[in-house]
Amino acid sequence: xxxxxxxxxxxxxxxxxxxxxxxxxxxxxxxxxxxxxxxxxxxxxxxxxxxxxxxxxxxxxxxxxxxxxxxxxxxxxxxxxxxxxxxxxxxxxxxxxxxxxxxxxxxxxxxxxxxxxxxxxxxxxxxxxxxxxxxxxxxxxxxxxxxxxxxxxxxxxxxxxxxxxxxxxxxxxxxxxxxxxxxxxxxxxxxxxxxxxxxxxxxxxxxxxxxxxxxxxxxxxxxxxxxxxxxxxxxxxxxxxxxxxxxxxxxxxxxxxxxxxxxxxxxxxxxxxxxxxxxxxxxxxxxxxxxxxxxxxxxxxxxxxxxxxxxxxxxxxxxxxxxxxxxxxxxxxxxxxxxxxxxxxxxxxxxxxxxxxxxxxxxxxxxxxxxxxxxxxxxxxxxxxxxxxxxxxxxxxxxxxxxxxxxxxxxxxxxxxxxxxxxxxxxxxxxxxxxxxxxxxxxxxxxxxxxxxxxxxxxxxxxxxxxxxxxxxxxxxxxxxxxxxxxxxxxxxxxxxxxxxxxxxxxxxxxxxxxxxxxxxxxxxxxxxxxxxxxxxxxxxxxxxxxxxxxxxxxxxxxxxxxxxxxxxxxxxxxxxxxxxxxxxxxxxxxxxxxxxxxxxxxxxxxxxxxxxxxxxxxxxxxxxxxxxxxxxxxxxxxxxxxxxxxxxxxxxx
Numbered sequence: 001x002x003x004x005x006x007x008x009x010x011x012x013x014x015x016x017x018x019x020x021x022x023x024x025x026x027x028x029x030x031x032x033x034x035x036x037x038x039x040x041x042x043x044x045x046x047x048x049x050x051x052x053x054x055x056x057x058x059x060x061x062x063x064x065x066x067x068x069x070x071x072x073x074x075x076x077x078x079x080x081x082x083x084x085x086x087x088x089x090x091x092x093x094x095x096x097x098x099x100x101x102x103x104x105x106x107x108x109x110x111x112x113x114x115x116x117x118x119x120x121x122x123x124x125x126x127x128x129x130x131x132x133x134x135x136x137x138x139x140x141x142x143x144x145x146x147x148x149x150x151x152x153x154x155x156x157x158x159x160x161x162x163x164x165x166x167x168x169x170x171x172x173x174x175x176x177x178x179x180x181x182x183x184x185x186x187x188x189x190x191x192x193x194x195x196x197x198x199x200x201x202x203x204x205x206x207x208x209x210x211x212x213x214x215x216x217x218x219x220x221x222x223x224x225x226x227x228x229x230x231x232x233x234x235x236x237x238x239x240x241x242x243x244x245x246x247x248x249x250x251x252x253x254x255x256x257x258x259x260x261x262x263x264x265x266x267x268x269x270x271x272x273x274x275x276x277x278x279x280x281x282x283x284x285x286x287x288x289x290x291x292x293x294x295x296x297x298x299x300x301x302x303x304x305x306x307x308x309x310x311x312x313x314x315x316x317x318x319x320x321x322x323x324x325x326x327x328x329x330x331x332x333x334x335x336x337x338x339x340x341x342x343x344x345x346x347x348x349x350x351x352x353x354x355x356x357x358x359x360x361x362x363x364x365x366x367x368x369x370x371x372x373x374x375x376x377x378x379x380x381x382x383x384x385x386x387x388x389x390x391x392x393x394x395x396x397x398x399x400x401x402x403x404x405x406x407x408x409x410x411x412x413x414x415x416x417x418x419x420x421x422x423x424x425x426x427x428x429x430x431x432x433x434x435x436x437x438x439x440x441x442x443x444x445x446x447x448x449x450x451x452x453x454x455x456x457x458x459x460x461x462x463x464x465x466x467x468x469x470x471x472x473x474x475x476x477x478x479x480x481x482x483x484x485x486x487x488x489x490x491x492x493x494x495x496x497x498x499x500x501x502x503x504x505x506x507x508x509x510x511x512x513x514x515x516x517x518x519x520x521x522x523x524x525x526x527x528x529x530x531x532x533x534x535x536x537x538x539x540x541x542x543x544x545x546x547x548x549x550x551x552x553x554x555x556x557x558x559x560x561x562x563x564x565x566x567x568x569x570x571x572x573x574x575x576x577x578x579x580x581x582x583x584x585x586x587x588x589x590x591x592x593x594x595x596x597x598x599x600x601x602x603x604x605x606x607x608x609x610x611x612x613x614x615x616x617x618x619x620x621x622x623x624x625x626x627x628x629x630x631x632x633x634x635x636x637x638x639x640x641x642x643x644x645x646x647x648x649x650x651x652x653x654x
Contacts, residue, residue, distance in 0.1 A: 003590055009074065011068065020620070021641040026631050036624075037066065039139055040066050043137055048121075082124060087107060087113045087115070102117035104117075124587065125583070131582055138592065138593045182497065203470065218460070235442045253419040254419070282376055288395050328344055523538045523540065527569060532604070548562065548566075548570055565604065590619060
């Protein structure tokens with residue numbers, strides 16, 4: 001794949017364009033000129049933007065970091081050459097789903113290029129986003145590289161099996177996780193089962209012991225209930241007789257109250273019926289006097305307007321007068337009395353205006369009358385008077401009914417108060433506790449029986465409380481058998497998983513033994529070129545942590561002991577070696593470098609450019625730099641395009 005041209009509304013880029021060529025492209029611009037933004041745009045065009053990403057460790061996600069400064073939605077196009085075809089990629093979207101909409105068409109046509117939106121990056125580069133970021137995409141300050149399952153799969157596939165769905169790291173982590181779930185020091189399922197088995201055994205012993213208790217409590221409770229029930233029946237019989245006598249005394253008051261309540265219900269129904277008639281009427285529940293006052297004012301207003309219109313005479317009379325003036329004016333004109341004729345014409349004009357004014361007043365009076373009558377939905381004030389008469393009858397009826405309701409309510413309140421006074425008197429008479437009556441004596445015996453029953457129940461509740469936390473013996477024994485069976489099963493699983501983990505570790509070591517030397521060898525070759533043969537070997541572990549051995553030394557130095565420039569050179573060597581191993585050659589995925597040579601001195605920067613120029617024969621390389629130095633060094637190289645980013649893609653002026 002070769003990137004030809006890009007146009008972006010992305011971060012600070014406001015519909016900016018950048019044209020590239022095959023081979024090595026060196027793009028120069030000072031800091032804060034948009035170099036890193038272009039790098040981010042390339043990755044976004046290939047793999048899209050993760051709209052679910054959140055800020056982590058103070059690092060803002062791309063959807064926020066690269067939101068266009070202009071406030072519009074992210075969008076962009078990328079013209080590429082892929083498998084011999086010119087293809088135009090386009091991404092756009094919304095604020096909450098940036099760059100989500102993807103299309104790929106043959107350049108200059110509307111024909112789809114057959115690149116799926118969901119896997120556009122994988123299709124074009126041959127690797128996942130994770131592998132791309134850890135190999136071909138060398139962002140600013142990110143020369144260092146760590147291992148990942150995706151990258152491990154890819155490199156292992158090339159070195160050994162060709163299978164990209166297997167990762168030793170992932171498999172080992174899954175096995176270790178499964179082992180930890182079963183036993184990890186004092187945690188895990190096995191320790192849990194051991195604890196549960198011990199606890200359930202103790203519980204079974206306690207349950208069997210407690211099961212022997214309670215029979216005496218059940219017998220005592222039954223006897224207390226029988227004694228209590230006998231006394232309840234006797235006390236109930238005595239009290240029922242006393243209540244019956246009291247109820248006879250209350251029946252008269254209750255009958256009176258019931259009669260008043262019935263009358264109130266009927267009255268309420270009548271009030272509701274009249275209220276519905278009022279609500280359905282033209283005036284609702286408005287006081288008829290106010291309605292008549294309002295109607296009178298409206299009628300007077302209409303009459304006043306009509307009188308005002310008639311004050312100037314009728315329309316027909318004024319028209320006749322106008323006709324007479326016109327005839328006189330015409331006659332004067334015939335006999336050449338010019339001055340009287342002109343005066344007559346002026347008089348006719350004044351009379352015409354007068355007629356116009358009278359007509360307008362008549363129209364205004366009629367309009368006012370129509371508007372008022374329209375409020376009532378009738379055609380005359382007489383009809384309104386008839387409706388108002390009916391409303392007045394309903395209103396008077398409703399007022400009478402409400403007055404009657406108030407009277408009945410007062411009577412009902414008095415009757416209820418009398419009943420309450422009687423109830424209080426009867427309650428005093430029905431005191432079954434105090435005194436020497438038969439009812440009081442049996443009540444005391446009943447209270448003693450209730451106390452005995454309460455005591456027995458409290459003892460039983462304590463026993464039942466203990467029993468409630470103890471399961472059924474048969475269920476507990478079954479649970480113990482199941483726990484023991486599960487324990488044996490999990491124990492066998494744990495032993496098998498430990499054995500599998502050990503075997504996998506041996507196999508992983510073998511894969512690492514075969515994978516790492518090849519990567520280390522190529523890294524050492526590149527690092528030697530960058531450092532003028534100052535180091536002769538590189539050691540890499542499975543996490544891609546590196547150590548370099550200087551020429552003539554017997555001990556390798558960890559990367560942390562190297563200078564900042566040497567560290568960058570070492571990790572750039574690893575990155576380029578990974579690109580050669582991990583990136584499919586048939587896809588020719590471009591390599592993007594953002595200020596990757598910033599810490600290189602001039603000699604090592606020139607050596608790095610020589611390496612990049614050589615690699616550019618196989619794939620497109622895009623190097624962004626804040627230094628003018630790289631552009632000057634590569635000025636005489638073949639197959640190199642130098643671009644001044646601030647010069648809007650013009651060749652760099654040397």
